[in-house]
């Protein structure tokens with residue numbers, strides 16, 4: 336989409352430059368019978384079209400920046416927080432924040448342990464021992480150091 340928009344912008348810009356040059360050369364060697372006015376008008380029109388082309392290029396650039404910002408904001412909302420407890424995901428010093436498909440390991444580990452899924456029961460026990468979870472298996476908040 337951005338590429339097409341930019342290509343259109345450049346084509347319009349190039350067309351305007353060519354038209355402008357053609358008109359400008361025309362004014363240097365004007366044909367008889369008031370041809371000067373016509374070629375000057377063509378040169379002016381070419382310049383305007385070239386400016387419009389530049390305008391399109393700049394507009395497409397701005398739009399693509401804005402779109403990228405929107406996209407990254409959507410990505411943040413989708414992936415940056417646990418959908419169950421809103422803990423920030425994939426925080427470096429927070430083992431409970433590991434991303435388990437949009438939920439944090441803190442929540443998922445406890446759910447799985449509560450369902451007696453043995454590997455998670457073992458992990459959660461270990462993590463209670465490490466001080467990352469409360470004795471009931473609930474994840475402690477993200478460390479704030």
Ligand SMILES: [Zn+2]
Nearest residue numbers: 417420439442
């Ligand atoms: Zn969570």
